[in-house]
Amino acid sequence: MNKPKLYLGDCKDVLKQMPDNSVDLIFTSPPYADQRKTTYGGITPDKYVEWFLPISKQLLRVLKPEGTFILNIKEKVVQGERSTYVLELIIEMRKQGWLWTEEFIWHKKNCYPGKWPNRFRDAWERLLQFNKNRNFNMYQEAVMIPMGDWAQNRLRNLSETDKIRDISKTISGFGKNISHWLKRENAYPTNVLHLATECNNKKHSAVFPECLPEWFIKLFTQEGDVVLDPFMGSGTTCIVTQRMGRKSIGIEILPEYFKMVQESFSPKYSVLPLAWDIERQTLQVTKIK
Amino acid sequence: MNKPKLYLGDCKDVLKQMPDNSVDLIFTSPPYADQRKTTYGGITPDKYVEWFLPISKQLLRVLKPEGTFILNIKEKVVQGERSTYVLELIIEMRKQGWLWTEEFIWHKKNCYPGKWPNRFRDAWERLLQFNKNRNFNMYQEAVMIPMGDWAQNRLRNLSETDKIRDISKTISGFGKNISHWLKRENAYPTNVLHLATECNNKKHSAVFPECLPEWFIKLFTQEGDVVLDPFMGSGTTCIVTQRMGRKSIGIEILPEYFKMVQESFSPKYSVLPLAWDIERQTLQVTKIK
């Protein structure tokens, strides 16, 4: 089994050590802009683009021509307004040479609760797709889920869902015929992903669920390809990458996080054998059949 | 019953005839770039911002200080890339004085079918919320939805008689858990809207379903308030507005669309002749002076 390459340091510096055109997929969720100036590593919204551009320049260099860069990000509210630094970042990255190919939406089914007089809960994040070339590797069939478990579960619940339709209509005015779109739901994915913030493992709280990098790794890489996460954090991307038989490179600036990820990959902790996952996948395939 | 005010002409010009601070909600879906080429001089993506800014300037003027502007838009793919004109528009509108308060996502559950080698189906559109003021009118209770937990897991087990029985249990001191969820039947929605592209519309295939303007009209206006659609098109916003007891103003540049909307209102509302509108515009110009 491959071992992940883990680097401790500022990714802006570490990336410079990496060769050109060597990475198939970059999947990362950088620290979002923060208002608190005293926080370690906190980047204020007005400095965000300036801070990120040198990094994205290196990412552009190390990415293979057919590779893809997926950037998970969401601007926060500052004084009642959404910050525009993400919009500015997209525009500036294009000037750097990136192609802004697509914007996926991650619909967070269980977003953070709260109530405010002028705002609803924020239930989505951006997954910005950047490429070097118009022709990039994309393995669509890997994520085209056939009508199996998932769809059957939805249909099984249909009658129950239908029962509440009338009540929903009365209360909210949202009462359209739910069965209509449930029946028409097909298995081809769109650019909207519906995931709860936690999917499988509730070991330690990650920024995003494992399903999220898993989906993009399936879509944009094959076995043996190289996946880079320059903001490794708790290592979700690396762990998923390794489990999926891809080669993982992770960079993390905070020693606490770095050591944690390192230990999770050390022999005594790697209780999660690859065979288990393969067996599980096989079982799932059998189920669908 | 109120009559909708329908204007035939370029909204950039027509809007100039309207008084300041007179509209509670602007809800519109302007022609996207590269569409309706013969209209508005054929807007290409690189000219889009330049074209829209004079219009948004007028919209800023006619909107009440506590009003809201909802802009339904989505950038098209041009040569394999998402165009950036929407991003640039947001940034430029802020310079005009607009506050970019929020970005809602319209998740199109039954989006246009198709398959491409390097792209999935586009299943979402932006609903950009702009305001003049940090304090704007918002009637959140009008759009509350049944709580997921309550609707999907609890209610199905209870018939109406069961509910009553359990309530009496509560009163007598037993079923504490029941009273718990009865109090929490409704939840506030998020900034992700799940609507099919067709809801109730029978005849004309509109750009958006009636549910879409309906939701925002409920959220940002009360009965008797004024709703403006400067790009009326087939008139979905106007029709919904009138039905909901709000006052509708619609502007359309294409005579075919204008007449179509006019006719849809004709037996019930006896649409005013164009001459009346022109005369009224003149009067309003005098007023502004």
Added chain:
DNA sequence: GTTCCGCATGAATCGATAG
């Protein structure tokens, strides 16, 4: 083994309070 219930827990946001 199921199913059900209670409970902790979030890439949140606002408004009030304190320095």
Added chain:
DNA sequence: ACTATCGATTCATGCGGAA
């Protein structure tokens, strides 16, 4: 005045213990 900190608000989800 301006900025950092804190409490209140809120709800989908997963986990653990109980029936």
